[in-house]
Amino acid sequence: MHNLLRTCILLLFAIVYIGTKAEIRDSVYLQTYSNIESMLSSKDSINFQQAVYLTENAFFHNQLDKTAFDTAVRLNTSICKGIIASGNIEYPEKDKEKATAQCAVFVFMTDSIPVATTSGTIIHTPFTYNFDDFAGQKDWSSMFVSTLMQTQKGNCHSLPYLYKMIMDELGQPAYLSLAPNHIYIKAQNKRVGWYNIELTCGDFPTDAWLMASGYIHTDALRNGIYMDTLSTKQSVCLCLVDLAQGYQAKFGIQDGSFILKCCETALTHFPKYINAMLLKAETLTALYKQSDKDSEQGKKLFAQMNETYTHIHELGYRKMPQGMYLNWLRSSGTQTTNYRMKSLLRAKTDK
Amino acid sequence: MRNFVLFSLLFLSVYATAQTSPSIPNPQLPTIGIPQPNIPNPYLYQNQTRQNSQQVNPYNPNEVTNTQKRNEALIQEAVEYQRKLDGKNQNQSDVHMLATKGFPSQSYQDGTASYYKAFDEINNMLQGKQPLNLGRAVFLVENAYYNNTLNYDDYQKNLNDQVKLCNEKIREDKLDPSNDLVKNMMLFRFISDTLKIKPKGTERTITHLPIKYDLDDYKSEKHFDSHFVTKLMRSGIGQCFSMPLYYLVLAEKMEAKAYWSFSPKHSFIKIQDKNGVWYNLELTCNAVLSDAHYMNNSYIKAEAIRNRLYLEPLDKQNAIAELLISMAGGYYTKFGLDDFYLQCGNTASKYLKNDLNAILNTAAYETNLTMTLAHLLDAKKPEVLKQKSPEAYKHYEKMQALYKQIDDMGYEELPEGIYARWLEHINKLKNKENKQKSLMNSGKN
Numbered sequence: 075m076h077n078l079l080r081t082c083i084l085l086l087f088a089i090v091y092i093g094t095k096a097e098i099r100d101s102v103y104l105q106t107y108s109n110i111e112s113m114l115s116s117k118d119s120i121n122f123q124q125a126v127y128l129t130e131n132a133f134f135h136n137q138l139d140k141t142a143f144d145t146a147v148r149l150n151t152s153i154c155k156g157i158i159a160s161g162n163i164e165y166p167e168k169d170k171e172k173a174t175a176q177c178a179v180f181v182f183m184t185d186s187i188p189v190a191t192t193s194g195t196i197i198h199t200p201f202t203y204n205f206d207d208f209a210g211q212k213d214w215s216s217m218f219v220s221t222l223m224q225t226q227k228g229n230c231h232s233l234p235y236l237y238k239m240i241m242d243e244l245g246q247p248a249y250l251s252l253a254p255n256h257i258y259i260k261a262q263n264k265r266v267g268w269y270n271i272e273l274t275c276g277d278f279p280t281d282a283w284l285m286a287s288g289y290i291h292t293d294a295l296r297n298g299i300y301m302d303t304l305s306t307k308q309s310v311c312l313c314l315v316d317l318a319q320g321y322q323a324k325f326g327i328q329d330g331s332f333i334l335k336c337c338e339t340a341l342t343h344f345p346k347y348i349n350a351m352l353l354k355a356e357t358l359t360a361l362y363k364q365s366d367k368d369s370e371q372g373k374k375l376f377a378q379m380n381e382t383y384t385h386i387h388e389l390g391y392r393k394m395p396q397g398m399y400l401n402w403l404r405s406s407g408t409q410t411t412n413y414r415m416k417s418l419l420r421a422k423t424d425k
Numbered sequence: 426m427r428n429f430v431l432f433s434l435l436f437l438s439v440y441a442t443a444q445t446s447p448s449i450p451n452p453q454l455p456t457i458g459i460p461q462p463n464i465p466n467p468y469l470y471q472n473q474t475r476q477n478s479q480q481v482n483p484y485n486p487n488e489v490t491n492t493q494k495r496n497e498a499l500i501q502e503a504v505e506y507q508r509k510l511d512g513k514n515q516n517q518s519d520v521h522m523l524a525t526k527g528f529p530s531q532s533y534q535d536g537t538a539s540y541y542k543a544f545d546e547i548n549n550m551l552q553g554k555q556p557l558n559l560g561r562a563v564f565l566v567e568n569a570y571y572n573n574t575l576n577y578d579d580y581q582k583n584l585n586d587q588v589k590l591c592n593e594k595i596r597e598d599k600l601d602p603s604n605d606l607v608k609n610m611m612l613f614r615f616i617s618d619t620l621k622i623k624p625k626g627t628e629r630t631i632t633h634l635p636i637k638y639d640l641d642d643y644k645s646e647k648h649f650d651s652h653f654v655t656k657l658m659r660s661g662i663g664q665c666f667s668m669p670l671y672y673l674v675l676a677e678k679m680e681a682k683a684y685w686s687f688s689p690k691h692s693f694i695k696i697q698d699k700n701g702v703w704y705n706l707e708l709t710c711n712a713v714l715s716d717a718h719y720m721n722n723s724y725i726k727a728e729a730i731r732n733r734l735y736l737e738p739l740d741k742q743n744a745i746a747e748l749l750i751s752m753a754g755g756y757y758t759k760f761g762l763d764d765f766y767l768q769c770g771n772t773a774s775k776y777l778k779n780d781l782n783a784i785l786n787t788a789a790y791e792t793n794l795t796m797t798l799a800h801l802l803d804a805k806k807p808e809v810l811k812q813k814s815p816e817a818y819k820h821y822e823k824m825q826a827l828y829k830q831i832d833d834m835g836y837e838e839l840p841e842g843i844y845a846r847w848l849e850h851i852n853k854l855k856n857k858e859n860k861q862k863s864l865m866n867s868g869k870n
Contacts, residue, residue: 267837268726281730282721292703292716292736301727 103321103332106132107339110314114343120306123147123239125313130218133320138220146223150236151243153189153198154178158244165265173263175246176271179237184276201228201236203274214323217316231316233273234259238309249303250312252348253288254391257312260303293390299348311344315353330361348391355382520801524816527767527794531760536572540756540765543569544772547749551742551776560584560674562745567653570755575655583658588678590633591615594622608681609696609706616672617711636671638709639664640855649758652751665691666751668708673744684738685747689723689839695738703738724843728835733779746776750786762790784831791824 106128112118113125123144131138157163157178165173181187187198204227210217219235222228228236234250234257241248251260251270258279259271272279281301284290294300304312318336327333337354340347362375522529531537543565549555550562560581568575591611592602600607614620620633636657643664645652654671657663663671669685669692676683684695686705693714694706705714716736719725725735739747753769767790774783795810798817804810811818 268728268835280721280724281727282717282725285720285727286715286717292730295727295730296733298731302731 100332102132102136103317106317107314107332107336110310110317111339113310114307114314114339120310122242122306122309122313125310126219126235126239129313129317129320130215130220132317133215133218133324143220143223146220147236147239147243150182150223151240153187154182154240154244156189157182157187165263167264169264172246173265175241175244176248176261176263179240179244179248180271180273180276182240183233183237183273199226200276201226201233201273203227204229210323214320228273230256230258230274234271237271237273249305250309251303252300253284254290254300256288258284260301289392291390291392294348294392295390297346297389299346299389299391304344308344308347311340311347311350314340315347315350318353327357327360330357333357346389348386348389351382351386351389352391355379355386358382516801520798520814520817523794523798523801524814524820527764528762528790528797530765531763532765534760537756537760537765539569539573540752542573543752544749544765544769547745547752548772550745551749551772557741557745559670559677559741559744559748562748563654563670563674566748566752566755567650567655569752570650570653570759580655580658584674584678587615587675590620590622590631591675591679593624594620596625597623605682606696606698608679609676609683612672612675612679612681612683613694613706613708615675616668617708634661635711636668636708637662638668638854640851640858643851649755665693665709669694672706672708677741684740685744686736686738688719688725688735691719691723693719695736697738705736724840726835726837729837732835734781734834734836737779739778742776743778746773747782749773750782753786762793766790781831781834781836784827784834788824788827788831791820791827795820795824 109118109128110125113120127138127140127143130143131140154175155178158174163174163177165177167173182198184200186200188195189198201222204216204225207213207216208229210229210231215221216227217229217231219228219232219239222232222236237259238248238250247261248271249260251258259273260268261271262268270279270281270284284301285292285295288300290300314336318333321332321336334354334357337350337357340350341354344350358375358379362372362379365372365375367373367376532541546555546565547562550557561577564575564577564580568577591608594615595602595607595611600611602608615633617635619635622631622633623629624631639651639662642648642651645664645666650656652664652666654663654667654674657667657671672694673683673685682696683706684697686693686695694708695703696706697703703716705716705719707714719736720730723735729735749769750773753766756769757766767787770783770786770790773786774780777783795817798814798820799805799810802810802813802817804813804817807818807821810821
């Protein structure tokens with residue numbers, strides 16, 4: 075009797091504990107989701123930096139210090155302001171302020187910068203590419219801007235995000251842009267028109283190069299699923315899919331509902347967001363595989379999955395063929411910038 | 426009464442002061458005499474002659490003619506002034522006419538009628554009153570430039586002969602004559618490769634040489650007709666406008682599906698296989714190229730692709746509408762700008778999915794008009810133009826709006842370096858050709 079009571083109590087605790095754990099898991103992510111959703115549906119003012127912070131904070135169980143995050147971005151911005159004020163950037167056209175900011179943030183992120191502090195001049199070293207975990211496979215937080223600011227190591231996710239945040243702080247336009255498994259910066263000034271900034275190797279690739287090496291179909295360009303400038307709202311939609319991916323890295327797909335919800339909301343506000351479509355299709359595929367394929371539910375999932383993949387194909391998305399990837403592996407020994415870039419772009423398709 | 430006198434006096438004195446104040450010495454103030462040096466004024470006599478210059482000096486034998494001359498000069502001056510006034514009026518009416526009606530019609534010139542006739546027929550095609558016929562449209566545009574001196578039957582016969590050759594070769598190679606890809610590949614070979622054809626029932630072999638690229642006038646600057654299909658047919662030399670058009674005209678006759686496509690300052694052929702995959706046929710150098718190749722070579726940006734400015738396959742209606750714009754170019758070279766030039770672009774833009782070229786046409790017209798108005802009004806800055814003639818300024822605003830529209834489409838001029846690279850490439854080819862020529866000549870000797 076005593077034993078039974080003890081077991082009962084233990085069981086009760088266990089249930090409560092498991093329940094609370096699930097609740098905590100869901101509550102942080104659900105809260106973050108609703109915060110970002112209210113930005114997108116204009117219930118709240120839209121702010122890319124805030125959305126990025128929220129996404130990373132959810133992954134860290136609500137433990138990411140908001141003030142420290144904002145201060146770090148502001149500190150980086152102030153160094154960039156210093157570079158602008160130094161007058162070392164020469165630019166002849168009328169839109170000097172914009173072009174100088176574009177250049178200063180690029181230089182800051184890719185080159186060593188002497189910074190005068192109260193304790194003498196220190197050198198701010200450039201951010202480097204995280205070769206060990208560039209796709210966040212070992213640790214999803216490798217994708218984070220907060221990680222980048224702490225470790226100076228980033229990838230094609232965190233580096234352009236930080237660039238955009240600093241430009242936002244400076245009040246100058248810069249745009250995130252998508253390529254397959256890749257994010258980069260698009261900027262415009264009078265002298266060169268539109269151009270691309272690749273922070274992972276400090277280069278300015280042409281659209282043609284991105285298209286050829288990134289395996290982008292012309293239809294994907296025509297339909298604007300790749301290489302278009304993203305608005306702030308669209309950039310925040312990126313965060314929502316990041317949130318879903320962080321959730322998946324931490325807890326797995328579960329019943330798929332949270333991931334699908336994030337994808338759907340992202341697609342409501344950014345209907346051509348290819349990564350949301352891909353994640354949705356992958357999730358539906360995984361759920362379909364788990365399900366009883368002959369049941370109503372299974373058939374429904376199969377139909378949804380097919381519909382999503384067809385739409386993705388129609389928009390011009392093409393999965394890189396295996397042979398192309400192998401070619402890249404063979405050529406990756408070459409050290410030229412182009413090959414390095416290529417490797418960065420293609421390595422991620424291995425996922 | 427006393428008041429009145431006082432008032433009158435006051436009035437008078439004020440009046441006098443106002444009129445002649447410097448000459449009336451103030452009685453209250455003693456005048457201080459400025460001591461005058463007792464030196465004769467050297468200018469005294471000269472001053473006098475000057476003062477008396479209007480009087481006739483009877484002792485001067487030249488005086489009469491001088492007077493005449495002076496009078497003549499005065500008359501001249503008056504006439505000049507009048508002319509200037511008239512000129513100003515003329516100028517003003519010119520400005521008014523230009524600003525409200527645009528450049529005056531050139532229809533009085535010989536040869537314009539050929540253009541108007543060609544336009545009507547092409548317009549009928551576009552409106553669907555007449556079947557779309559690319560071969561006919563090409564002929565109309567070029568015949569208008571030659572002022573109706575080309576013969577359509579000869580043109581047709583020539584084209585039919587070429588098609589016959591292609592079909593002979595298809596038969597000889599035992600290919601499927603109803604297959605679209607077969608037809609296109611044969612045309613591709615026909616235009617850009619050497620073909621040896623043995624017509625059925627004969628022993629002789631016909632050798633058809635590829636169309637040569639016009640290294641000397643590929644921009645069609647030296648001779649306007651260097652980009653004409655009929656010129657290509659006459660000479661066997663073409664460039665990036667005439668070669669694809671020639672291909673399309675032959676494809677039309679062979680009933681092969683092929684599409685015209687543009688990249689900056691260039692055009693080529695797009696075809697599609699039965700799986701829906703597109704291929705680009707580059708006729709100028711006998712190659713099948715990827716979209717990325719064109720993007721890289723011509724520096725095409727993603728915005729331009731998204732706005733469908735380049736690398737789009739044009740259907741027949743769009744191709745014919747583009748021909749209208751090229752026709753406007755011919756009209757401009759021969760007669761200058763007027764409402765017909767504008768009409769070509771405006772009509773084309775009704776049918777074009779991407780009317781960049783039509784807008785560039787209109788922008789060229791508005792720019793010319795604005796500059797002419799600014800010149801006539803001597804307005805070096807837009808603000809001056811606005812102040813001098815609001816109706817002329819409207820054209821400046823229109824021009825600006827057009828350029829904004831063009832910018833928004835993602836159109837950017839080729840960077841200088843890219844174009845220079847292209848020129849260098851052409852020069853290399855030219856040198857190579859000249860070397861070969863001289864080698865062959867020395868061999869003959």
